[in-house]
Amino acid sequence: MQITLISSLCYLLRGKRPWPHILRLGWPSITVIDNQGFTKQLRGQETISKGNGFRPELRINKDAKISKPLQNSSFDIITYGVAPPVIDNTIIRSEIFIKKYLKISKDMTTNTIQENIDRLRTSIIDQATAFLKDAGEFYPFGSAIKKNxxxxxxxxxxxxxxxxxxxxxxxxxxxxxxxxxxxxxxIAAMGVDVYIRDDNPEGKSSAIEIRIFNEEGIVVRYYQPYKLTSSNDPIYGQMFAESE
Structure with missing residues (x-):
C-alpha cells in the first residue's frame, strides 16, 4: 500500500483543505467506546488470528488476574512487569524512521524494514476491519513481528x-x-480508533491510527480514514503519514 499525501479524499474532503491541517490543535481525538466489551474484542482477535493462520499473544500485567474465558483461550499468555524507559513519542517522517532503524538493525535492509512496516499496517487494518464490522468501534490493539x-x-x-x-x-x-x-x-504496532479533524459538516471523520515503533522507541504514525456503511462495513480512504 503506497502512502502519499494528497489534499483531497473524494468521499471525505471533496477537494478541501489538505490532510496536515486535521492533525493540529489537539487532533486526533480518541474514540469513546460504548458498544464493545474488552474480553469480547480479545476473543474476536483470537478468532481473526486463527483464521489467518497466526498465533496471537496476550500480554498480561503482572498485577492482573486473568479471566476464565481468557485462561481457556488459544493465546500465548505472557506476563510482563514494569516497562523499561518510556517510548519516545516524537513524531518523525517515515523515511527518517527507517534510516534510524537501519542504524540499530544491522541485519536488515531498507526493503526489509519497509516490508515489516507494510505487514504490520496490513495486520492492523485487517483486525480493525473485523472489529468495526462487529461493533462499529474498537479498543486499541497490537501486532508485532517477532525476532524469527x-x-x-x-x-x-x-x-x-x-x-x-x-x-x-x-x-x-x-x-x-x-x-x-x-x-x-x-518491531511493533498499535491500532487506535480515532477522529481526525475534517471540513465535513460534523467537523471530524473516523480513522484508524497506526503507531509503529522500534528499538529506540521512535514512533511513526499512519492514518487510515474510514466511514461505516449502515451495515458497519468500513469504506477506506487514502492512508497518510502524520508528518509527511
Whole structure:
C-alpha cells in the first residue's frame, strides 16, 4: 500500500483543505467506546488470528488476574512487569524512521524494514476491519513481528472489562515496548480508533491510527480514514503519514 499525501479524499474532503491541517490543535481525538466489551474484542482477535493462520499473544500485567474465558483461550499468555524507559513519542517522517532503524538493525535492509512496516499496517487494518464490522468501534490493539520474523497479533489485559481507551493505550504501549526491549519483537504496532479533524459538516471523520515503533522507541504514525456503511462495513480512504 503506497502512502502519499494528497489534499483531497473524494468521499471525505471533496477537494478541501489538505490532510496536515486535521492533525493540529489537539487532533486526533480518541474514540469513546460504548458498544464493545474488552474480553469480547480479545476473543474476536483470537478468532481473526486463527483464521489467518497466526498465533496471537496476550500480554498480561503482572498485577492482573486473568479471566476464565481468557485462561481457556488459544493465546500465548505472557506476563510482563514494569516497562523499561518510556517510548519516545516524537513524531518523525517515515523515511527518517527507517534510516534510524537501519542504524540499530544491522541485519536488515531498507526493503526489509519497509516490508515489516507494510505487514504490520496490513495486520492492523485487517483486525480493525473485523472489529468495526462487529461493533462499529474498537479498543486499541497490537501486532508485532517477532525476532524469527513471524507476525503475531497482540492483545493486552489488565483486569478491566470496560476500560478507557487511553488506559488501554498506556498498558498496550508498555507491553509492546517491553517485548521490543527484551528481544521478543523486532518491531511493533498499535491500532487506535480515532477522529481526525475534517471540513465535513460534523467537523471530524473516523480513522484508524497506526503507531509503529522500534528499538529506540521512535514512533511513526499512519492514518487510515474510514466511514461505516449502515451495515458497519468500513469504506477506506487514502492512508497518510502524520508528518509527511
Amino acid at each position: 520474523s513471524e507476525l503475531s497479533p497482540v492483545g493486552v489485559y489488565f483486569g478491566k472489562e470496560y476500560p478507557d481507551s487511553n488506559e488501554v493505550i498506556r498498558h498496550l504501549a508498555e507491553a509492546l515496548w517491553t517485548g521490543i526491549v527484551d528481544g521478543s519483537y523486532q
